[in-house]
Amino acid sequence: MTPYTPITAAIIEELITICSASNVLTERDRIEGYSHDETSKEQYSVMPDVVVTPTSTEQVAQIMRLADRHTIPVTPRGAGSGLSGGAIPLFGGIVISLEKMNRIIEIDEANLTVTAEAGIVTNELNEHLKDTGLFFAGYPMSLESCFLGGNIAENAGGGKAIKYGVTSRYVLGMTVVTPQGQIVHLGGKVTKDVSSYDLKQLYIGSEGTLGIICEATIKLIGIPKVASTLLVPFQSAQQAIAVVPLLMKQGIIPVSIEFMDRLSFEISCSYLNETLPLSGVGAMLLLEVDGSDAAQVEADLVAVGELCEEMGAMEVYIAEDANNRERIWAVRRAIAEAIKVYSPVQSLEDVVVPITSIPQVLPFLKELSDRYGLQIPCYGHAGDGNLHATIIKDPEWTMEKWLEIEPKILRDLYAFIVGKLGGKISGEHGIGLKRREFVKELTPDAEYELLKTLKRAFDPKNIMNPGKILI
Amino acid sequence: MHIIVPIKQVPQSSAVKMDPVTGTMIRSGSAATLNPLDLYALETALCLSERSAGSVTALTMGPPSAAQILKEALSMGASRAILLTDRLFGGSDTYATSYALSKAIEHIGSFDLIITGERATDGDTAQVGPGIAAWLDVALVTYVSAINTIVDRTMEVERLTEEGYQAVRLTLPALISVVKEIAIPRLPTLRGKKRAMNTPIEEWDARTIGADIGKIGLKGSPTRVVKIESPKVARTAEVHIASDEDSMKGAVDRLIDIIEEVYHG
DSSP states (O other): OOSSOOOOHHHHHHHHHHHOGGGEEOOHHHHGGGSOOSSOTTTSOOOOSEEEOOSSHHHHHHHHHHHHHHTOOEEEESSSOOSSSTTSOTTOSEEEEGGGOOOEEEEETTTTEEEEETTSBHHHHHHHHGGGTEEOOOOOTTTTTOBHHHHHHHTOOOTTHHHHOOGGGGEEEEEEEOTTSOEEEEEOSOSOOOSSSOHHHHHTTOTTSSOEEEEEEEEOEEOOSEEEEEEEEESSHHHHHHHHHHHHTSSOOOSEEEEEEHHHHHHHHHHHTOOOOOTTOOEEEEEEEEESOHHHHHHHHHHHHHHHHHTTOSOOEEEOSHHHHHHHHHHHHHHHHHHHHHOSSEEEOBEEOOGGGHHHHHHHHHHHHHHHTOOOOEEEEGGGTEEEEEEEOOTTSOHHHHHHHHHHHHHHHHIIIIIITOOBSBSSSOOTTTSHHHHHHHSOHHHHHHHHHHHHHHOTTOOBSTTSSOO | OEEEEEEOEEEOGGGOEEOTTTOOEEOTTSOEEEOTTHHHHHHHHHHHHHHHTOEEEEEEESOGGGHHHHHHHHHHTOSEEEEEOOGGGTTOOHHHHHHHHHHHHHHHOOOSEEEEESOOTTTOOOOHHHHHHHHHTOEEEEEEEEEEEEETTEEEEEEEOSSSEEEEEEESSEEEEEOGGGOOOOOOBHHHHHHHHTSOOEEEOTTTTTOOGGGSTTTTOOOOOOOOOOOOOOOOOOOOOOOSHHHHHHHHHHHHHHHHHHHHO
16 A cells, blocks of 8 residues: 555546646556656666656646645656666656756856756757757766756766766756645856855756756756777786776876676677777777876877877777777777677666776776676776676576576675775666665665655655655 | 878758858858768778778868868878968869869879868868869769778779669779768867877868969859758648547548648649
8 A cells, every 4th residue: 555646537637637638647658658767677676657748847846746745756868878776656646857948058168068858868968959059068978869858857867977076066056846736947147156055066966856857957068179089908807907006107197997897898899890909808998098188188188099009008009089999989889788788687787986996996896796606897997996797697597586686786796896895886877676675775774864854854654755765 | 001081071960050132051150060971981091001001191171170171180190281271262162172082182292192081061062072083083983882992903893872882892092971870970089189299280272272363253153143042841730739529530631631732632
């Protein structure tokens, strides 16, 4: 028994009154797509009762007021590219998809800001901005599909975070609909603000559990004029990873230091039909440097490349033009998708450790892989200490066996990452549905109680994306 | 074996903008890159020269900024790079361009093989390679997908045609244009780049190559662009949302009407 009111025909009617019939979906085949995100569908999928696609913040507020009045669970949804089950309507009810709220409200070149609705595709936002010479530097790897609102709700990271930071660095203001259906405007166009508790930062990464982000004002920076990419094969993963802390001390801040072990690289290359030299390669680093001065970028490229050579790189491939850079990045970006095609049932992990601890993660993963007899390809943002170890279900295994073993592997992994290395279980994908039990296990009681008190203060009826982050 | 690879700087495809009035490509200000199809020519040349301890000369005609793509060719492994640059070359069509390049090749001196990409991704004509062969009066095979054997001065290649493959035997020196199937381009390396940084790019102008001024630039180009049109999309779309029985019937009826209209004209 849930404490929630079932969706009735009368409630559907009210939703239609708020946002018109074409924005209220109830047919099974049309709402099926809203029952899961990019986590394994076989494991995490719950059908909503109704999906609404409002076209304005005011409509979102009216829907929330309706849900509050009747105590109906509401799950906000961006592009559905999340990797922790945050957009899955665990208790059914209403899914509010922001897909039709994709307008740019204002580009303020003088103040270096853009204000847009939450449903705009991050890449499209940057396409629109291109002619201004400015861009939003938050850069999740799913940039071609993910929405701005989702980036903020998950505090997305990505492949450029070493130099440019994660999404939170760029959010100056936002319009949020509270669980009670109030519209609040947090922050603004100012770059500093200590005028009260920083509610805006609290909403960033709140995974839709405290309210619905409908609009945001984003800080923009100038597009770097020059960028060069290096692809560096090493004989062993250990050798590759050992370069990372040294590189970070160089005084050059690369845009990216991405790590790919042989298995991830191989799966992605074969998925893309790409042929890059692999003989004897144990792992690859992908590095990028950028700037506004071509000579400086070239000097950085050479310095970074030479350091890799000193550290035993088998070769240093360089890409200074867009075609070659894209060729290299495509391999890195396609890994998650390629592994998914290779094995749809998997646990894509997102552990993050202090950068000097990265070399310790890989031998432990090898140990786990041997102990449980499963493949664990590993790749990710090495420069941030953020690794996407992906535990793949053996096709021979039954689903029952997988469901029994997966939590054991994760428990071992997290105990090591959090207990031994002082790391965290998620760097950028979030907790959602997928990791909430572990949050409870790994968070000290006093802290967990604070989190629950906070949630209750915002959402006493527990209708706002219930069942996520906390249990 | 000495191989010459003429290459071209093209606008980055994602950055291409068209002038809505003239219908021509706006080249200035957009990011430029090495014609992606030339990478296959370079790769083929580098592989052949590695096998025969030969050398590869990269050659381009363009503004001073085109030196960039020569550096890339050097980073991949070319041993010499020549930039043909002169205001007098401005406005050259494929006839004038192939003439200028052929004069530059004559000035380079002896060669065994010239390899070009299939075409450039901006102009899409695929005329310059064959043009060079004609000016130099050497054998020409286009769309080469494999080089099977080279014995003495005889080369056997496979050529991709619309119907399949054609086996061709030719005598060197010759010019071939290659298709993507022939090789997978290597990525430039840091070692190559450092070598490139120490290899000067030779700049030649019209006088260096002894070009007949009447045959180059706009003056030497017989091509006249009379009119450029973008094809208009003539088709229109109708969207019928059929969410219930009634609207579904209407939509299906309309669909049947459209199919009948198409059938019976």
